[in-house]
Amino acid sequence: MSTEQLIHSRSTALFVPQLVYFEPDAMLYPKGKRILEWAQSQDLPIHMTTSHNRITNLPGETDLEKYRISKRTLVVGIRKTLKFDTSKPSAEYAIPIATGCMGHCHYCYLQTTLGNKPYVRAYVNTDDILKAAKDYIEERAPEMTRFEAACTSDPVGLEHITGSLKEYIEFMGKEPLGRLRFVTKYHHVDPLLDANHNKHTRFRFSVNSDYVIKNFEPGTSRFHERIEAAGKVARAGYPLGFIIAPIIWYEGWEQGYEELIVKLHNTLPKEALEDLTFELIQHRFTKTAKNIIERRYPKSKLEMDEAKRKYKWGRYGRGKYVYPDEQAAALREFITEHIFDKFPAAKIEYFT
């Protein structure tokens, strides 16, 4: 077997947590009971906690060990606040489904938003959440309302445990004025293929050049797995999208991103081309994120040299470092031209 075949024969495994915590209210919901049975069937260590905020005694000698174990800890609870955050530019609202992710992408935005509580929280009061979504849809009618389900986690990576995403998809399938979107780096899409989506859900995959995926995205599905999953999703009739993010400037980036677009073009079935979107996001970082990444992934090759970047002022004085205008323009032009060349009917939603 060649190295290439060997890599392709290895499949990224489904997430199985190392520890599971239940908040007591979770047991009042059928989904909470189902997850408990699943955890028991897997022989996982199960604990009760009055609240996820009280989980302080995770095993591990060093901060780094504790961090890695937290990422493999599942907390099952209910979503108390049913006020949804806004989610520009891709949707009107962020719909809660879970918080936290088992992946180890060095630049993951959750590193700063979740601070020292990076465990994976799954919410079991799905009906309450969908009822709140319905109210938001009615409030905006006759306008369409789009909900983003991947603002605080990667919901596909958890679907085999919760089944929530399929419920959200089928709920939106019945809503004339509701649309769902989410993005994933996981290829475990099979349970979603027979959902009654009614084309109301845009299924997006986060993709990147080989160099970026190999160096910065451990713990997620490999490129070929994501692209095969994208083909399945397109054949199941879902509108499809790709987020190329973060776009990184490195030695050889032109070749890397050109290869990415060519591979997408050569692999996708024709069904995928009918309704295809791209979202392009250049790499950026804040000082806080840089400090956290350097602590948690000390060997990372991720370039975060402020001197090579442009400072972009943000709200509340929280600015970020982006590529200087000339580099950003070169990235944007190169990638958009290649997308238009290979996918003339696709829509590029934004470059930011």
Ligand code: SF4
């Ligand atoms: S897959 Fe997404 S949510 Fe999970 S660690 Fe990577 S960037 Fe973060």
